[in-house]
Amino acid sequence: MGGFGLFVTVLFVFAILMVFMSVKSVPQGMEYTVERFGKYTNTLTPGLNIIVPIIDRIGRKLNMMEQVLDVPSQEVITKDNAMVKVDGVVFYQVMDAAKAAYEVNYLDMATINLVMTNIRTVMGSMDLDELLSRRDEINARLLSVVDEATSPWGIKVTRIEIKDISPPKDLVDSMARQMKAEREKRAQILEAEGLRQAEILKAEGSKQSAILEAEGRKEAAFREAEARERMAEAEAKATQMVSEAIAKGDVQAINYFVAQKYIESIKEIATADNSKLILMPLEASSVIGALGGIGELAKEALHKKA
Amino acid sequence: MSEFAIEFWYWWVLAVGFLAIELLAPGFFFLWLSVSAFVVGSILLMIPSASLEVQLLLFSILAVTSILVWRRFVSAKSQESDHPLLNQRGAQYIGRTFNLVTPIENGQGRIKVDDTLWKVQGQDCPLGSKVKVVGVKGTIFDVELCD
Numbered sequence A: 001m002g003g004f005g006l007f008v009t010v011l012f013v014f015a016i017l018m019v020f021m022s023v024k025s026v027p028q029g030m031e032y033t034v035e036r037f038g039k040y041t042n043t044l045t046p047g048l049n050i051i052v053p054i055i056d057r058i059g060r061k062l063n064m065m066e067q068v069l070d071v072p073s074q075e076v077i078t079k080d081n082a083m084v085k086v087d088g089v090v091f092y093q094v095m096d097a098a099k100a101a102y103e104v105n106y107l108d109m110a111t112i113n114l115v116m117t118n119i120r121t122v123m124g125s126m127d128l129d130e131l132l133s134r135r136d137e138i139n140a141r142l143l144s145v146v147d148e149a150t151s152p153w154g155i156k157v158t159r160i161e162i163k164d165i166s167p168p169k170d171l172v173d174s175m176a177r178q179m180k181a182e183r184e185k186r187a188q189i190l191e192a193e194g195l196r197q198a199e200i201l202k203a204e205g206s207k208q209s210a211i212l213e214a215e216g217r218k219e220a221a222f223r224e225a226e227a228r229e230r231m232a233e234a235e236a237k238a239t240q241m242v243s244e245a246i247a248k249g250d251v252q253a254i255n256y257f258v259a260q261k262y263i264e265s266i267k268e269i270a271t272a273d274n275s276k277l278i279l280m281p282l283e284a285s286s287v288i289g290a291l292g293g294i295g296e297l298a299k300e301a302l303h304k305k306a
Numbered sequence B: 001m002s003e004f005a006i007e008f009w010y011w012w013v014l015a016v017g018f019l020a021i022e023l024l025a026p027g028f029f030f031l032w033l034s035v036s037a038f039v040v041g042s043i044l045l046m047i048p049s050a051s052l053e054v055q056l057l058l059f060s061i062l063a064v065t066s067i068l069v070w071r072r073f074v075s076a077k078s079q080e081s082d083h084p085l086l087n088q089r090g091a092q093y094i095g096r097t098f099n100l101v102t103p104i105e106n107g108q109g110r111i112k113v114d115d116t117l118w119k120v121q122g123q124d125c126p127l128g129s130k131v132k133v134v135g136v137k138g139t140i141f142d143v144e145l146c147d
Helices: A002-022 A097-102 A107-124 A128-133 A135-153 A169-248 A252-271 A284-305 B008-024 B030-046 B052-078
Strands: A023-026 A030-036 A039-044 A047-050 A056-063 A067-077 A083-094 A155-166 B097-105 B108-113 B116-121 B130-137 B140-145
Touching: A002 A023, A002 B030, A002 B052, A023 A030, A030 A097, A039 A056, A039 A097, A047 B052, A056 A097, A067 A107, A067 A155, A083 A107, A097 A135, A107 A135, A107 A155, A128 A135, A135 A155, A135 B116, A155 B116, A169 A252, A252 A284, B008 B030, B030 B052, B097 B116, B108 B140, B116 B130
Parallel strands: B116 B140
Antiparallel strands: A023 A047, A030 A039, A030 A056, A067 A083, A083 A155, B097 B108, B097 B130, B108 B116, B130 B140
16 A cells, blocks of 8 residues: 555656646747657647657747847948948848757857848948948848848848948048038039129129210210201301391491490390499490491481482 | 545645646646646545545546647637737738749749748749739748739
């Protein structure tokens, strides 16, 4: 009875251990590989699983969710010999638990190293300017190479992104200066162009005004000349008419007019309120002369009558 | 061992106790022990003359067989989920149609799915042709040409 009792007690403990060893619950998002005598046989999917204890063992526990790996910062020499610091991220998901577990040792490290070397390859074939402006292309090229290389490991690299590209400080400074100079150049060109335009406009304005002025003067001169011509013509005509009239008539008629005009002018001078008589070049004898002329006129008139 | 009698109640208490442990520390280990303890208690209720050794033997056998029974008859069949394809990324794309971004040559090409490229295998066809995903092998899709 004692022997049986001992056996049963040991069996009891063994049964409990069996239960503990055979029941495997896999949480969602994980997959466990099962090894029978050390050799991979199958993969446990999420949920309650039962394995045969003693001969079956759980090998690896794999995370089947999409995972993010940080690609550490590294120095890359570009095609134009600029040293830049580059880091990035990789997103991958285990598609085939068995392959990921047994085809590659240290999956994360392998992936990161692959990405790092490929970053160097891709970026080393580009100029710094290209590097900074064509990240999309870099990402696409990295993805296609890395995805191809990692597919034997049963993982799918869904995305590789270059996070930060930082050139050395002096290069950044000179890039900033280049940009500033470019902008300054543009500003100066614009300014100069504006000045030139303004000068041209101003010159054109003064040219126009000079032309107009000269034209005005020309016109005025023309008209003046015309006026003088006309005046001369008129004078000539008048002189002619006068001489004709004198020729036809008596010379005394002219004397009469001259005398009248003379007297009239004297009267005007005399009545002027601001001028003084002292200044008048009055020659009484001339007046007398004029009177003499009148006398002559009268004499002649009388003589004619007679 | 005869100085104090093992009553069936003790086994039932043990059954509830195991359940309580399972509740506090989930791992699905104590569930089976609890079931076994409950069954042993029930048998003891019917056959009160069974000795403690027999009871322990019965419990040990039941604990192991309960698992075997569950594995045989229930297993994964009853585990329903409203997201049966969770974490099976490739399987989620079965039945969808895509355009080739790299022509299938020598049986392999590429399609663009959700902003990432996937390798496909199928019969050779030119760039841009429409293909339907019919299966997944690891990271490679099986596709067939759709007209």
